[in-house]
Amino acid sequence: MQLDESQPLWRQLVADFSHCIVSGTWAPGSKIPSVRDLAMHASVNPNTVQRALSELDRTGLTTTQRTAGRFVTTDNAVIDAARNDLATQATDAYLTSMRRLGLNHQHAVDILDARWRALTNEGED
Amino acid sequence: MQLDESQPLWRQLVADFSHCIVSGTWAPGSKIPSVRDLAMHASVNPNTVQRALSELDRTGLTTTQRTAGRFVTTDNAVIDAARNDLATQATDAYLTSMRRLGLNHQHAVDILDARWRALTNEGED
Amino acid sequence: MQLDESQPLWRQLVADFSHCIVSGTWAPGSKIPSVRDLAMHASVNPNTVQRALSELDRTGLTTTQRTAGRFVTTDNAVIDAARNDLATQATDAYLTSMRRLGLNHQHAVDILDARWRALTNEGED
Amino acid sequence: MQLDESQPLWRQLVADFSHCIVSGTWAPGSKIPSVRDLAMHASVNPNTVQRALSELDRTGLTTTQRTAGRFVTTDNAVIDAARNDLATQATDAYLTSMRRLGLNHQHAVDILDARWRALTNEGED
DNA sequence: GTGGTCTAGACCACT
DNA sequence: GTGGTCTAGACCACC
Helix, strand or coil, X not given: CCCCCCCCHHHHHHHHHHHHHHCCCCCCCCECCCHHHHHHHHCCCHXXXXXXXXXXXXXXXXXXXXXXXXXXXXXXXXXXXXXHHHHHHHHHHHHHHHHHCCCCHHHHHHHHHHHHHHHCCCCCC | XXXXXXXXXXXXXXXXXXHHHHCCCCCCCCECCCHHHHHHHHXXXXXXXXXXXXXXXXXXXXXXXXCCEEEECCCHHHHHHHHHHHHHHHHHHHHHHHHHCCXXXXXXXXXXXXXXXXXXXXXXC | CCCCCCCCHHHHHHHHHHHHHHCCCCCCCCXXXXXXXXXXXXXXXXXXXXXXXHHHHHHCCEEEECCCXXXXXXXXXXXXXXXXXXXXXXXXXXXXXXXXXXXXXXXXXXXXXHHHHHHCCXXXX | CCCCCCCCHHHHHHHHXXXXXXXXXXXXXXXXXXXXXXXXXXXXXXXXXXXXXXXXXXXXXXXXXCCCEEEECCCHHHHHHHHHHHHHHHHHHHHHHHHHCCCCHHHHHHHHHHHHHHHCCCCCC
């Protein structure tokens, strides 16, 4: 469709890596994969991964220890903030798409409730 | 991250064209652009557009008159059904992404409310 | 599918022309189109049309008058016989296709009744 | 006579393949030949076969397992529905041809009975 | 090897 | 010019 698929690559990686941390895939305090491994796995240039990880460092989601590697923060407040940030992005995108369908906030909440009930057959809410 | 979780091109086109109809960009009863024009504009092969439009015909969103072109249905019920369908898809994707962040339905509704108030500058803030 | 689409061309023409006579499209006693016109209209070689028309002459459905042209018979018995012949061919083909579906004579009659009622909304039987 | 009243190739293939399933040539639950084999055997392009088989999938007559191949449904209700559909098509075509001969429903049943007796050599003749 | 997708380009019928 | 069909040939993901 459009040649420029939304975000620059490194920003997508920031979001992906943040997801890994926020969802616990990368546990707090754990060592994350090397730049080289991440780059290979994502089929991108290591420099791109490096830039994304620098951003994670800047926000405090990760900390780099010269020799030992890079580790996920143990500060839950930072992780929670990142979670909120990602949730806000997803929500804004969702609201925008609903508006484009001519649906307002109340419609969104109604459908959200309906789908939630439909998708969770047993309600561990 | 993952190389191929995206939808095939023709399915994306089905969604795009449905959006055009549901949002009223293509008004009920109006003639939609020709297969060739749509293909050129989307930079895809006319056959791919054709496949997508056949799907719209199948769902009743459009009807084709062999030589005259293809027209949006005037049946609002069909359009409403398509709108619900697209809304459901968007909502499911949203809920899934929220779940991956470790957030549940109530979190989603809370953030939805907060973002709605933030995004609508008019009125009771 | 198969390169040899069932019948030789001239036999198909015999069936087509017989249809025209039996259905009354070519009325009893009327002059039928010239070989050249028929050939052009059917996009086949005039010789092929000639062969088919000779067959019609042989069965008595048409008669040739040297200078005036070729005329449909006025003998209704001959026309009726041709009608029976075409009907028999169609019926045999129908029964064969039903058998291939694993359906027997009674099934055929049942479906025939059902479809007849479905196709004739007002019953001018 | 008329140049193009025939069905498109892929629709003929849909009918042919349906016949194979309905008649049991392709047994319920069995693997059907590959797209490429069917295309070669029918001397058509694989894409044309693909289109026909997609239609079978859509109607539920077959299900495809991405890499393993395509299989006939084990749901007899679906097969019975397809049989009825094919029988209805054949019957409608038959009734239409009889009508073009100037024959009505009763004529059709009479000839049907006569031909049935003629074609079945065993028993009460 | 399987099915699925996409492209490029052709031809047809209809108006 | 419209939509529809068909072909030839390519690439992909999966096993």
